[in-house]
Amino acid sequence: MGTDHLTGERSVPAVVRRAVAPAAVAAAAVTAVTVLAVRSPYTPFSYGFCPSLLVLGVACPGCGGLRATHDLATGDLGGAWGANPLWVLAVPLLAAAWAVWAVRRTTGRPLPVVPRAVPWAVLAVVVAFGVLRNVPALVPYLGPAPLP
Numbered sequence: 497m498g499t500d501h502l503t504g505e506r507s508v509p510a511v512v513r514r515a516v517a518p519a520a521v522a523a524a525a526v527t528a529v530t531v532l533a534v535r536s537p538y539t540p541f542s543y544g545f546c547p548s549l550l551v552l553g554v555a556c557p558g559c560g561g562l563r564a565t566h567d568l569a570t571g572d573l574g575g576a577w578g579a580n581p582l583w584v585l586a587v588p589l590l591a592a593a594w595a596v597w598a599v600r601r602t603t604g605r606p607l608p609v610v611p612r613a614v615p616w617a618v619l620a621v622v623v624a625f626g627v628l629r630n631v632p633a634l635v636p637y638l639g640p641a642p643l644p
Contacts, residue, residue: 511604514601515598515601517601518597518602521594522594522598528565530569546558546559549640554630555626556626557582557625557626559629559640560641563576565583565587568587575641581637582621582622596608
């Protein structure tokens, strides 16, 4: 650590300051996954409920996400896929995006420019998944697995 010439206070190196946000996001994610690994969401209403499923009777794109995260954390890839296949596909992409952000932020390099079409493509995939997982013929493949 250096010392500020005017105040005599110790200054935090820039690399440490830049690493705080990625480290905080990682800590929050690890904490959430640990809670889900320890406290199973397979108990009905243990983490609340999905208003869409309870009120409208349709599975939203996020339905089964907690169970999928629990299953991924405990090594059950098949169970995770049955709970929410979109989330299973999204997790590695989110982890890679976090890694790129963390490295670039920590090293002080600029973030890559995300094409304007990417958020719209993500929205289209999420909406399509939300619709398709409620089509009766596709429910066994895309719908959230029923609670035991």
